[in-house]
Amino acid sequence: MATSNKVINNQTNQGILNGDNIVINSKALAIVGTDAVSEAMRQINPDVVAAYPITPQTAIVETFSQMVADGLVKTHLVAVESEHSAMSATIGASAAGSRVMTCTSSQGLAYMWELLHIASGLRLPIVMPNVNRALSAPINIHCDHGDSMGARDASWIQLFSENAQEAYDNTLQAVRIAENPDVLLPVMVLLDGFIISHSIDRVEIIDDEAASNFVGEFHSPYSLLDPKNPVTVGAFDSLYGYFFEFKRQQEEAMSNAVNVIKDVGQEYGKISGRSYGLFESVGMEDAEFAFVAMGSAAGTIRELVEEMRSRGIPVGMIKLRVFRPFPAKELAEALSGLKAVAVFDRSNTFAGNMGGPVFIELRSSLYDLQQRPLMINYIYGLGGRDLPIELINKAAGELGEAARSGRVKQIVNYLGLRE
């Protein structure tokens, strides 16, 4: 692996660093997305990791197993017999007061489903990278977002990544977000299967010490095994108990997460030169119409947006990073005044042609605007179907046409489908 030390000063990071000269020590590696996540895990150095292999997540655990064997971390690694057990063991270890992680994909995430709700209901700050892969049947190992969308109502924070760098950055930040006392919710870090997980990318790994200081030490507020403060976790709650109140508090925590995610994203900028918000805006200042997308597709769409901009076309893009909590207010602000918006969804809701989940939620978010943009939905890339720039170009044509004519021909569209 080629490594180099790089110094970034306020010249390259004016907005973030506020005039301070900050020296950032990092090394640039050429690594695949799964190794980028393993690197973050090494720096986080969790107390316990319990995992079960599944393509395309497997390489994360394999690399991490080597790190454990080489003594680079002090983690107890448990090779459990299934994802159901992986999440159960993770919950147990987290409830016992330690910092824990696991990771999975697709069927593995689906198999964890009942535990996902237990992790969030118990307010355990577990961090879990999920390498997005389509759900069976028919069996398919390639990327779509159907797996994590199945967990969108599980009260987990969800951070999407555009590339390996963001997968690394998101994993480090996830720990801080999850463990914030105003949040205490589990966080899922999403990266696109194969497209990100198995492609070699340039990834800047920040200095171990800086990473470790950023992540900090974990002090569980309600740890088990504290003899002075015995607690019962997850006890039976009868009809007139506090279940409803618990669920309301989870919603509160999710709302609190909005500001925490922004703060952590800014703070991370100071040690890495890369600050993060809820979403990234490209050319939105004077855009008349725009794309909204998540994950690796944003990279391809950005290409086209920049090319169209160079031809003077008033197009923009919003790359949604945070899907949970859904930044409804902020997105509505960013999109108000636009003529038309095309939402790209890498999964479907099967709600009867209502469109994909991002589309449905964004549409609902814009309802209260005085002047709502027209909205088109593009469902693409299911089961790893490619999204070449020509297809985005086709969508761009339809979007521009809608903006001009004030009319949407077809609300829900399938890009790249063989019909």
Added chain:
Amino acid sequence: MSELAMPRSWRRETKPHKFCPGCGHGLVLKALGMAVDRLEIAERVLFGCDIGCSLLAWDFFNLDTVQTHHGRTVPFIVGAKRARPHLIGIAYMGDGGGYAIGVQHLINAVMRNDRILVIIVNNTTYAMTGGQMAPTSLPGQKTETSPGGREPRTEGYPLRGPEMVASFAAEGAYIARGSVSHVQRLALFLERGLQNQIQDKGIAVVEALSTCPTNWRTNAEDTWKYLEKEMADYYPVREFVSPWKENNPRGVN
């Protein structure tokens, strides 16, 4: 046609098959094809493949075949068998599917004595996902998740599946372990297992010791040595529970 040629129940159009060179899966399926041919039950068989390298067998036979999901082939076949008792249900899975993620199904099916045949291909690893430690990995075995070798102190000893379920199997159950190093004997065990179902005696569980040169990273010679020496030492090849009389090798009382 001699029995050593391609079994009739094999689907010729899909040969050569998709397993790696030197893989044991093809030999287990050869033994199964022989057993199905001898009993002339092809029309009645429902062959279920688990996720794992077993999935490469989805078009292997001229048999009704279903692709299930990882670890769940046993309950799938149990359900199909209850709905259509005339079916001959076969659950074909790896040691990961059978002894890790789906072990509860194996245990409960044996307890209920469901009239199905479960074949578990023991290659001491999760092969399809690239060779991680399985419940069957031998002490000291290096895998992708046990780079220093399986350490019994923290990772325990390998699971002997047939021995485990034989300890509580009901009357009529047939439980055995064969090996791809003795295809004829494996075929005989599978035939007896199928007879168990045809004659409504009880469940059949047949483990097959198998090879995975790709993930073991072994040449032909070392592959075979590992199978016949290390594996067979730890995993005795024999019948554990059988309703069939010793002197009746074809399994017909």
